Amino acid sequence: MIIALFGASGRLGQCVIEAATEAGHTLRLHYRAKPAEDVPEFSTVVVGRLDDPTAVREVLRGSDAAVVVLGHKPDARVPYIADATKLIVNTMKTLEQSRLLVVTGAMIGEQTGAVGFGMRLLGMATRSRSADGMMEDRDEQERRVKASRLDGWTVIKPPRLSDGPATDVDAGATQGVGLRSSVSRKALARFIVKELEAPQFKQQVAYVAGR
Template sequence: MKLTVFGASGGTGQAFVRQALTAGHEVTAVVRAWSRLPLDHPALSVVVADVFDPSSLASALSGADAVVSALGPRGRKDTTRVCSTAIRSILTAMADADVRRIVAVSAQPVLRTGAGEPLWFRATVLPIVRAVFREVYVDLELMERALSASTAEWTVLRPPYLTDKPAVGYRTALEASVPGGSLSRADLAHAMLDVLNDPTTVRHALGVGRAR
């Protein structure tokens, strides 16, 4: 597949780009500056663009089979709402380029139903996390709403706290959280690759967590 990756210079984005290239995909990585992605591969193209300007994304999306967004908020107090603003721009550019498939990273606490979560976690830990990272989750909720309102073939992955540990395997839950405490970025990247070609995940949010 020909994949366009936003947030390619971040920890999750770089893990995804490496795995996608290893799997034989052609990758276009969208970054803010050339120096932000220290990777080199014959099947990798790097495009410097403004993710908030749909017109600047046209070349990055030309001929793409699917889009991956590994974008994340800049910090817990960031009120600029990077993810939701960027996803609207990306969706506009995708429509212009006739690209339909997108996989985006959100976060476990965005889930509001409590499905899959232990009662003690919902009653104690989750309210504190949502309060401390309120701006982060508002941004991600708005991102998910923008995807839901679009005509794109989207899938959202909601991981817990991410680490740089080696991959150990992952599991997913449809419209529910996966308990487990943390997940490696390598495992999240693997999950992102796997759902790209899974039609059963289209227009769904999946919890993703560490394998038992």
């Protein structure tokens, strides 16, 4: 499978590269700047901005699926993710591609019964404390994916991420997550690759918690 990855330089992005490569897949990687790290053999690096349609198209070109693991940098909190995701979705449509996995977070978007009370409270407190529009950027990202009309969208909603080893995970639209839940980036990356290989959550949200 050829996987287009947005957020390749990030911590989860690096774990996705490792898990996908181990599973024998090829990657088309988006970076904002030339990567300092080595990239796997046979993968393609595209350096560019995510508001540049040519760069986004080049990342997606010829791929079987797209994975978006973009986040906000603590030192440069600019709301760009909803717009970048919209451009990715629209470009996929013009390329007649449909499989899109987007990682947001358990505190983002609609707070269903899967999200524990404490986590909901924390989400509300975070929103009222930070007036910088970052949470709203992610809410809008999620809305745009769900409204995309792509046949193969999946929104992946982890609780806290850790840098621990790859454990097994539990996942699903009603999988409970709370303040004590976490999942390692390595485990989440493996889940993403498994979901690409054998889709279970097309047109669904999946909360993912490590065991």
